[in-house]
Amino acid sequence: VCGGQFTDAGGATGNYPNSSDSIITICPTNPGEVVTVTFTSFNTEANWDALYIFDGNSIAAPQIVSGNGAGNVPGGLAGGFWGTVIPDPITSSSANGCLTFRFRSDASFNNPGWVANVTCSPAPTCPRPTALTFSAITQTSATVGWTEVGTATTWEVLVLPAGSPAPLPTAIGVTTTTNPFPIPNLLSATAYDVYVKSICSANDTSIWSNKGNFRTLIQNDACADAINVPVNPDTSCLLNVSGTVIGATASTQPNACGGTADDDVWFSFVASATSHSIDLNNVAGSTTDLYHVLYSGNCGALTQLYCSDPNNSVANNLVIGQTYYIRVYTWTGTPNQTSTFTVCIGTIPPPISASTTLYTNPQLVQDVLLNTTCASVTNITSSTGSNFGSTNGIGYFNKNGSTFPFNEGVVLSTGNANSTPGPNTTNLSDGTQAWVGDAQLNAIILAATGQPMNSTNASKLEFDFVPIINTLSFNFIFASEEYGTFQCDFSDAFAFLLTNTTTGVTTNLAVLPGTNTPISVVTIRDSLYNNSCGSANAQYFGNYYELPGGQNPLGAPINFNGMTVPLTASSPVVPGQLYHIKLVVADRSDTLYDSAVFIEGGSFNIGTVDLGDDLLQQTNNAVCFGETQLLDSGLSTTDFTFVWSLNGTVIADQTGPSIVVNTPGSYTLTAQYNNTTCSVTDTIQV
Secondary structure, three states: OOOOEEEOOOOOOOOOOOOOEEEEEEOOOOOOEEEEEEEEEEEEOOOOOEEEEEOOOOOOOOEEOOOOOOOOOOOOOOOOEOEOOOOOOEEOOOOOOOEEEEEEOOOOOOOOEEEEEEEEEEOOOOOOOEEEEEEOOOOOOEEEEEEOOOOOOEEEEEEEEOOOOOOOOOOOOEEEOOOOEEEOOOOOOOEEEEEEEEEEEOOEEOOOOOOEEEEOOOOOOOHHHOEEOOEOOOOOOOOOEEEEOOOOOOOOOOOOOOOOOOOOEEEEEEOOOOOEEEEEEEEEOOOOOEEEEEEEEEOOEEEEEEEEOOOEEEEOOOOOOOEEEEEEEEOOOOOOOOOEEEEEEEEOOOOOEEEOOOOOHHHHHHHHHEOOOOOEEEEEEEEOHHHHOOOOOEEEEEOOOOOOOOOEEEEEEOOOHHHOEOOOOOOOOOOOOOOEOOHHHHHHHHHHHOOOOOEEEEEEEEEEEEOOOOEEEEEEEEEEOOOOOOOOOOOOEEEEEEEEOOOOOEEEOOEOOOOOOEOOOOOOEOHHHOOOOOOEOHHHEEEEOOOOOOOOHHHOOEOOOEEEOOEEEEEEOOOOOOEEEEEEEEEEOOOOOOEEEEEEOOOEEOOOOOOOOOOOOOOOOOOOOOOOEEEEOOOOOOOEEEEEEEOOEEOOOOOOOEEEEOOOOEEEEEEEEOOOOOEEEEEEEO
């Protein structure tokens, strides 16, 4: 009634019931007046429960529509009001002055509903326009039409950004004598609210009409207007384009994929490789459930290649130089979605390669790990899953054109070494319970951390050697599936156990630089990838290959969630003495979530000569005219005898471990290990 309150069936303080279907008509008490309903609160389940408003005394009267579609509300009628946005005040334009409300809700989830004030006032002498309609919508223009209730032939049209407050009576629009009225100079993919008032005379104007709304079309609404997406040389997505479905409409091209393609937008790219990744990133808005479809051909004759509900996919068997089209749309059939996203086309780099048969384990030590022929290496032994009826965790790896830091080397894995190449698309949990752990590793980890290791699935490579220099060093990377989910409190472990057979002292070289702390997922981690705990020595963490947050797993050179940066294990040694080293990695407690250690080939340095990189103009490190350059082998005069030569000719009187040069040419150092027949050589171009 006039002066009263209008609420849902739950009242001002309760929730409305499920499965509602109620109709309320509010009419003025006094003839000649009109009803106005002003909402003070509004909260219904969006897409499922809606209040429908009709400009008259029944639901057969013209509907006062919102910008919402039908959603999933029972009955399937578009234009209902839902959500938490409070509707503008609604005033009747009908001759009877009434408003009719129909509320429909589904069978689950009810909300507080609404509270509104009802007022009645004399009908205006200049009635406002009703039934706003929109047509001829383009990217930058639209046409609005309306029903003139009175006799006005002049109107004002007010166009506002969607969601703006309802205009005051004093707001000024564009005056026109044209109905329908063209609206120019609009932004593409933008929602607008429109109001119209009638000008009945110089002294008599109506109030603003009930709100109408529309969205302009989007630039790439049609296949022919597809936005070109640049192709990244990798999967970093530094190159991308922004997208949205705001203002999009259905296309005519065939689509055999799921969802409802009523708001599709189009993108294209030119293949530069036979495989590319397609990623929809930074998805936000009314729904994040997007479909994308890949086509070949042209817009008039497209061939659908595949559908993808996930926002990441891989396109294979592409033709280099050919244009491909991507159709993106929201899964839901509810109109007026506001989803935004970025589109990235990535080039998937090759992963590393790995083999458990290319080299025998002794060959892995002698031909891959070592970078000298002078060292004495004996007693090579190994143990891995293949010794226990399981998989082989020891193998050779090669960079294979990937982004992995090492060119080649030896991999020790708690699973199958052949499964270590990327991309990171599977969870490696190879190995059986019959594959045992390592007691020495258990003792090392217990002593260092106080936590029992209970290792399983140990892969180990051991050998004796006699160094010819006073420092042992080699480079390695630790990788694990436990990075991310389990990095806070659970970790597989590995150790590089160096034993001086003369003193019997054993030292673990797989420790954080400058400490005795063993390296593991727990001791090197970045909280960016699991904020349940803080970072630990994050400067030593390298890459994380999981989305969101990390790098694209499709571009991962290895099939592990995360890996450290290249690290160096080193220790003082006594030249000429016998040492034993044990390289071992194992799972902790179970056989799940494998880990691996990648040891750089040729970096196991127990005696060699290295004069460094060539000094050349083309590499911008040449020696300038008139300047000198020190070439230093770093070897000891106690252990070696030295011969220097320039362009094949021995340089007289140069018998030390270093030389100062100022003449261009090819310098070679031959270092003879004293009291042996072994020598090492290196050449540098200056």
